[in-house]
Amino acid sequence: MSEAQFRNWQAIQAEVLRRIHARNWPPGHTIPNEVDLAQEFGCARATVNRALQSLADAGLLERRRKAGTRVALHPVGKATVTIPVxxxxxxxxxxxxxxxxxxxxxxxxxxxxxxxxxxxxxxxxxxxxxxxxxxxxxxxxxxxxxxxxxxxxxxxxxxxxxxxxxxxxxxxxxxxxxxxxxxxxxxxxxxxxxxxxxxxxxxxxxxxxxxxxxxxxxxxxxxxxxxxxxxxxx
Amino acid sequence: MSEAQFRNWQAIQAEVLRRIHARNWPPGHTIPNEVDLAQEFGCARATVNRALQSLADAGLLERRRKAGTRVALHPVGKATVTIPVxxxxxxxxxxxxxxxxxxxxxxxxxxxxxxxxxxxxxxxxxxxxxxxxxxxxxxxxxxxxxxxxxxxxxxxxxxxxxxxxxxxxxxxxxxxxxxxxxxxxxxxxxxxxxxxxxxxxxxxxxxxxxxxxxxxxxxxxxxxxxxxxxxxxx
DNA sequence: CTTGATATTATGTATAGACATAAAAACCTG
DNA sequence: CAGGTTTTTATGTCTATACATAATATCAAG
Structure with a gap:
């Protein structure tokens, strides 16, 4: 596993998603903290933060200060309906x-x-x-x-x-x-x-x-x- | 108008929203660029970026490189329906x-x-x-x-x-x-x-x-x- | 006048470092 | 041991700087 292949936050997001889907990180699992992930991926913590944050927005992760980041138990389906003119x-x-x-x-x-x-x-x-x-x-x-x-x-x-x-x-x-x-x-x-x-x-x-x-x-x-x-x- | 009262990206987002609602920036209007806004608000450009980015995600702003940031013509209503168990x-x-x-x-x-x-x-x-x-x-x-x-x-x-x-x-x-x-x-x-x-x-x-x-x-x-x-x- | 190369510009994103904050965990006290 | 206080820790966010990228604007050549 060479590192430093994940250069941007979207690549990191994709990798995190892959691990969730591959059940490396099953629902409910607490994933490593941002510092560790940043080191593993060979990038800055802010980049990991960006990736995780938007996954949390999407409802796939649950984040709480100090408690860490967990894979959502119920990967809540969220459908965005646009209300057009x-x-x-x-x-x-x-x-x-x-x-x-x-x-x-x-x-x-x-x-x-x-x-x-x-x-x-x-x-x-x-x-x-x-x-x-x-x-x-x-x-x-x-x-x-x-x-x-x-x-x-x-x-x-x-x-x-x-x-x-x-x-x-x-x-x-x-x-x-x-x-x-x-x-x-x-x-x-x-x-x-x-x-x-x-x-x-x-x-x-x-x-x-x-x-x-x-x-x-x-x-x-x-x-x-x-x-x-x-x-x-x- | 003293500056430096907008300390976090959410305050900036709120102010941008206020200007849109108050019709200071009507639909279709191209708003100032990030550098200028950052100066006006007395914060870093990254902070302005964060605020505008999430407004763009929400569909209220349209952003294109070089072209700038415009207030969406049709402030598309987006309703997020959660699909529960x-x-x-x-x-x-x-x-x-x-x-x-x-x-x-x-x-x-x-x-x-x-x-x-x-x-x-x-x-x-x-x-x-x-x-x-x-x-x-x-x-x-x-x-x-x-x-x-x-x-x-x-x-x-x-x-x-x-x-x-x-x-x-x-x-x-x-x-x-x-x-x-x-x-x-x-x-x-x-x-x-x-x-x-x-x-x-x-x-x-x-x-x-x-x-x-x-x-x-x-x-x-x-x-x-x-x-x-x-x-x-x- | 059209075409294509080039410069300019606004956003997109990365980085390192710092401080803020919420909440769990550990530590006291009575 | 219950209850409150302090410490620790992971995320939240800001800053300043740098480079990347896309798209427009400019300008020269045919």
């Missing part, structure tokens, strides 16, 4: 995009937006190749995003307007399968009760709620992504 | 876990596993508080995971056995809403055609397929997670 998502699939506004009202916000202020309620349908793709049912908090009141949302969707206008710091998202309501079924051109994929999302800017949205996708919709921590895998 | 998921919710094997056969694998080799086909139901929670319909590639042939899978599930036994380098996952088939409906104690949440997953170790699985969840299931890049947000 709907128009982009459709155009990326090579389909033609169309947008149709259904309703637009100012009313008192429902519970999740923080009961007090007025809200803008917008419903719209996004089409792909002239068939309905997804229903956007959205509440916008007019207290935090007053500019929204002046937007007609008849040409560009609230979805698109918000991402380039209202910044958010964090949010909450959930996926579910639900039966289409009568109204949804009509808009999506399907039968009531048909299983539809639903995304509920709420975004805040610090403590202020910005918007809540329910996206109801036409039957057959499928979210697709990879696991294995992207660049790391292999 | 089913037993853990149930127990984490404070429910009692139970497992029931339905079928276990060795047969020729279906297409996705790579048509050639033999496969182990296991179907099972995981229960939470004595009601069916999810159906696990799995094929295991016996060429790559021969040990699986000796596992009865009557006590511990294939799900659990695999995560601690067969390492994988990457995978593919998709979520969808589908109507329950007659068999699924029976196992989940619901009506045929009821919308159910389905996760399809396939994992490989390098080029070798390890397993494909379809998880069909009982009605009402919901995947839930946060957006806003975890630690970064605020």
């Amino acid at each position: 709907i128009r982009q998502e459709i155009e990326d699939r090579g389909m033609t995009y169309a947008y149709r506004l259904i309703t637009r009202d100012i009313a008192t916000s429902p519970a999740p937006l923080g009961a007090t202020g007025p809200g803008l309620h917008v419903t719209a349908v996004h089409h792909a190749n002239d068939s309905p793709y997804v229903i956007e049912d959205r509440w916008i908090n007019l207290t935090t995003v007053p500019d929204a009141a002046e937007q007609p949302f008849d040409q560009i969707s609230a979805n698109e307007w918000l991402v380039t206008t209202a910044p958010y710091t964090n949010g909450d998202i959930s996926f579910a399968a639900e039966p289409a309501t009568a109204q949804e079924a009509q808009l999506l051109n399907t039968a009531e009760g048909t299983p539809v994929f639903v995304i509920d999302r709420i975004t805040w800017d610090h403590d202020q709620t910005i918007t809540t949205v329910r996206l109801t996708y036409a039957p057959g919709y499928r979210i697709h992504t990879g696991i294995g921590t992207g660049a790391i895998a292999s | 089913i037993r853990q998921e149930i127990e984490d919710r404070g429910m009692t876990y139970a497992y029931r094997l339905i079928t276990r056969d060795i047969a020729t694998s279906p297409a996705p596993l790579g048509a050639t080799g033999p496969g182990l086909h296991v179907t099972a139901v995981h229960h939470a508080n004595d009601s069916p929670y999810v159906i696990e319909d799995r094929w295991i590639n016996l060429t790559t995971v021969p040990d699986a042939a000796e596992q009865p899978f009557d006590q511990i599930s294939a799900n659990e056995w695999l995560v601690t036994t067969a390492p994988y380098t990457n995978g593919d996952i998709s979520f969808a809403a589908e109507p329950a088939t007659a068999q699924e409906a029976q196992l989940l104690n619901t009506a045929e055609g009821t919308p159910v949440f389905v996760i399809d997953r396939i994992t490989w170790d390098h080029d070798q397929t390890i397993t494909t699985v379809r998880l069909t969840y009982a009605p009402g299931y919901r995947i839930h997670t946060g957006i806003g890049t975890g630690a970064i947000a605020s």
Whole structure:
């Protein structure tokens, strides 16, 4: 075993991964500390740190000060789902995009937006190749995003307007399968009760709620992504 | 504006985030280079690099050598969904876990596993508080995971056995809403055609397929997670 | 005007050394 | 021996410097 063949942090990361996969370091095993690894690999400790750190980010290692670095017991699968702008998502699939506004009202916000202020309620349908793709049912908090009141949302969707206008710091998202309501079924051109994929999302800017949205996708919709921590895998 | 108040990379990251949110640096804007930022913040370039790098990982910045660092045009929402071991998921919710094997056969694998080799086909139901929670319909590639042939899978599930036994380098996952088939409906104690949440997953170790699985969840299931890049947000 | 070689530049990454910090381990005390 | 205090230790992070690399910008030659 000659040393000094691992010149960069990615090579070190790959070697560590190899040992994990080869069961040299089984789940739960505490691996050598950074100083020792640096010596073995013939590099600086900072380089080992970089490699291990990003493996820890990916969930394959668990690190605690003083306690050392252990191979994660449950190599937690983490899938990163990207939440795209709907128009982009459709155009990326090579389909033609169309947008149709259904309703637009100012009313008192429902519970999740923080009961007090007025809200803008917008419903719209996004089409792909002239068939309905997804229903956007959205509440916008007019207290935090007053500019929204002046937007007609008849040409560009609230979805698109918000991402380039209202910044958010964090949010909450959930996926579910639900039966289409009568109204949804009509808009999506399907039968009531048909299983539809639903995304509920709420975004805040610090403590202020910005918007809540329910996206109801036409039957057959499928979210697709990879696991294995992207660049790391292999 | 005194300088040298940003002592660590996280403080710098927060300040950069603040400027993006405050529209000092709007989407598409090219921000100052690392040397200048380091001087402004009164720290080393490596520290600025660390901060910007992790923002780029999170998708908020786009960096190219020589071209510089730009604020992403579409601040892509990225949600990281963790794929837990089913037993853990149930127990984490404070429910009692139970497992029931339905079928276990060795047969020729279906297409996705790579048509050639033999496969182990296991179907099972995981229960939470004595009601069916999810159906696990799995094929295991016996060429790559021969040990699986000796596992009865009557006590511990294939799900659990695999995560601690067969390492994988990457995978593919998709979520969808589908109507329950007659068999699924029976196992989940619901009506045929009821919308159910389905996760399809396939994992490989390098080029070798390890397993494909379809998880069909009982009605009402919901995947839930946060957006806003975890630690970064605020 | 186009093409290709060359210089410039911003990020990418390595290094050695230092100090900070959290947490386990060892050491006291009563 | 229980409980608190100190020591030790592995990771976390910063600094300053250096070189690598990719991509743009520049400029000369055909």
